[in-house]
Amino acid sequence: MVSLFSFCKHIIYYLHGDLKMISRKAIIRLSTLLAILSWVSLVFTDLSIVFSSTSNVAPSVGANIPPVLLSLFIISIFVYYKYRIEKAESINFVDLLWKVFVSGLVATIVSLLFRLLLNLLGNTKLAENVIFLDFIYLINLGLVIGFLVSTFIVWKRLILYQKSKFLMATWKIFEYGLFLSLLYNLIDLPAFSWFEDVYKGILVLIGVVLSANMKWVAFLNFKQKWKGILLIALAMFYLGYFTFTLTGFAVDISEVTTSFQDFRDSVFLIAIMSFIFVYSLFSLLVILFNLPTSSVFEQKLEEVVNFQRLSQSIQTEQSEDRVYDILLESSISTVLADAAWIEEIAEDGKSIFHTHNIKEDEIKRIKAHFVANDVKGILDKGSDRTKNLGKHLATLKGTHFRSMMAFPIYVKGKQEATLALLKDVSDGFNKENAKIIDTFTNQAGISVENFRLLSEALQNERYKEELKIAKNVQSSLLPKELDQNKDFNLVAFSEAADEVGGDYYDTLKIDEHQTAIIISDVSGKGTSAAFHMSQMKGVFHSLAQVGMDPKTFLTMANNALSKCLDKASFITTSYFVINTKKKVVDFARAGHCPTLYYDSKLKEWQFFQNKGLGLGILRNSGFENYIQLNSFTYNPDDIIVLYTDGITEAKNSKGDEYGYDRMLDVVSKMADKEALGIQDALINDLYKFTGTPVIDDDYTTLIIKFK
Amino acid sequence: MVDVKRIQEGKYDLITIVGEVDASSSIELDNAIAEAIKSGNKAFLVDCTSLEYISSAGLGVFMSYIEDFKKNDIHIVLFGMNEKVRNVFEILGLDQLLTIRGEKEEAKSAL
DSSP, X not given: OHHHHHHHHHHHHHHHTOOOSSOHHHHHHHHHHHHHHHHHHHHHHHHHHHHHHHTTOOOSSOTTHHHHHHHHHHHHHHHHHIIIIITOSOOOHHHXXXXXXXXXXXXXXXXXXXXXXXXXXXXXXXXXXXXXXXXXXXXXXXXXXXXXXXXXXXXXXXXXXXXXXXXXXXXXXHHHHHHHHHHXXXXXXXXXXXXXXXXXXXXXHHHHHHTTOOGGGGGOOHHHHHHHHHHHHHHHHHHHXXXXXXXXXXXXXXHHOSOSOOGGGOHHHHHHHHHHHHHHHHHHHHHHHHGGXXXXXXXXXXXXXXXXXXXXXXXXXXXXXXXXXXXXXHHHHHHTOSEXXXXXXXXXXXXXXXXXXXXXXXXXXXXXXXXXXXXXXXXXXXSOTTSSHXXXXXXXXXXXXXXXXXXXXEETTEEEEEEEEEESSTTOOOHHHHHHHHHHHHHHHHHHHXXXXXXXXXXXXXXXXXXXXXXXXXXHHSOSSOOOBTTEEEEEEEEOOSSOOOEEEEXXXXXXXXXXXXXXXXXXXXXXXXXXXXXXXXXXXXXXXXXXXXXXXXXXXXXXXXXXXXXTOOEEEEEEEEETTXXXXXXXXXXXXXXXXXXXXXXXXXXXXXXXXXXXXXOSGGGGGGOOOEEEEOOTXXXXXXXXXXXXXXXOTTXXXXXXXXXXXXXXXXXXXXXXXXXXXXXXXXXXXXXXXXXXXXXEEEEEEXX | OEEEEEEEETTEEEEEEEEXXXXXXXXXXXXXXXXXXXXXXXXXXXXXXXXXXXXXXXXXXXXXXXXXXXXXXXXXXXXXXXXXXXXXXXXXXXGGTSEEESSHHHHHHHO
């Protein structure tokens, strides 16, 4: 008794899943072993009691032992199936019902074999022996308990599908009630026989209440419902058969003796049998009544799934075409269309067709037919798309379609495609269909739009990255240090616009007495400007070191650049060679802004008005004719101000240009200052004039002051 | 923004440029000149009276067709530029390659 109690305690632990140390497999094995042991001992004890009661021999075992063993057997079976079925991962309802069917089938076959044996024995003595009958009865009892418990566990999973708190609580009460009834079986209290009936009644009632939970039925498709009906009907048949068989045996045995394990006395067995019967009956009826509407539920589910696919397509799909393909598939499967097409309207009038079960020439025939019959308003938003189309199709020969719906697909308010759905039967579509496809096409439009926005964003990102690279290239091309000389001081300033421009300046010491200075402005902006600027730098560093005169330099630079500049690009340049030995500056201008020069002796500022032509404008031998070689002798305190058109063309908020006059104004007041002072004054005045740190074109100056 | 129109006026085609030619609008100017060359006409007057501003990209367009003008024996005369625009042409040296005149009558006789 003590060991039984501790075993029950363990069982309770198992039921709560607290004992996780023992694996599922071990529990299944252990419970199997216990079930077999308890059943075998039940058979022996019960048979010996029956034997002693019929042959008037004092029983060797107490009458209270068999009920204990029976309860033990039931609990073992319960644990076994709980771990076999309840903890299984699969939640396929038909699979669960299949399990019920199989356990019932096995039990029935075994039971039928014994019935056959009994029939073969006929009216022999053995067949009428009450002990033999009791033996067969006990076998049947064991089988039926196995079947009942497995069915109970399956029913539990079905009932608790999409459970609520209340349902869980009710189920727990029911389960504990059943468990207590097993304990109750152990104590024989005749004084409380009325209580037994009440207890039975309560359990049956809770069972009926629980049987109202049939949510799983809705999730079966048509085919599964038929399977369900078949399996449940068979389960009910088994239940009936077993009840009939057991009752037969019980009646036969009770004619001889009452001291056997009569299942009719067991509250547990009666309650569980009635529960299984009621739930089977309920589910059978519910499934049966749900059969005609199952296609509707399936369709709704399909719609939801399709809709989800469409909205997800934006994140996962590689192209707009794929979005249209999904729209086509989803629409067809949702309204069960026989054929469909999507026409992507291209700007050049050549449409792209996505088709299903229809050829392009048939589409063209149908479209031509509509045009010929002056059918309008099909593709307008808001019109009833199911109306009248079938009538027009009926007059078209060579097509077997009799009904049609068409939907426009709008992207950013512009119709980009048309979806058409066709059916063989007339009046094949209803308003419900039209509504759902309308949402589909709207979603597809949004998907396409989002898809484009995403690609645009990526493109922009790429462009920005490119600009960043170009800007880095540009700034790295400008010299870190300028070649100074005891005869002159040189300062430079360059601020690149956001949209990369192509201003360039550089110096090169040709020899001890000669220094080459260059300032350039590449036409255009962006990456190509930065590219051309690097070409200019290459040309400068390769030609200047040779020590050629400025005109030759520009002519050769023009030759070199003519082969690599694109058609509409040119580079303006001013090139200077300062000879400190002769105190002479040689210079030439190739389309660059006129050089501003201060003659300290005359105290005069002037813009050099020499001729010139931008590099790359004339890409043949005639170029040198347009270039002048100039030179002047410099004196201490003379100033050369070089700049790019970014400065003279800088605009203020009113749209006025900074211009040559303002520049001259500022610079001329600073004639006695060092180069850096002049530069600072000019740049400060420029920013003050524009009133913004944002610049449209590069600001570049290079100022030389002679000593 | 720029507006480029071409109309036939006697022996020559008159191209009128109105507005500002910058990097983006230079494409329009480019298309107009390309069309003018395609038309097969050999004489063009370009009215720059209302050309308010021209950027280096705009100059690049004129520059890129100088070779084509020569090759196809096309005579083209620009006229009516304001001082600023003319200055831009001159600094770059394009005035040495293109015929630029002050008034329309002068331009006609230069054809």
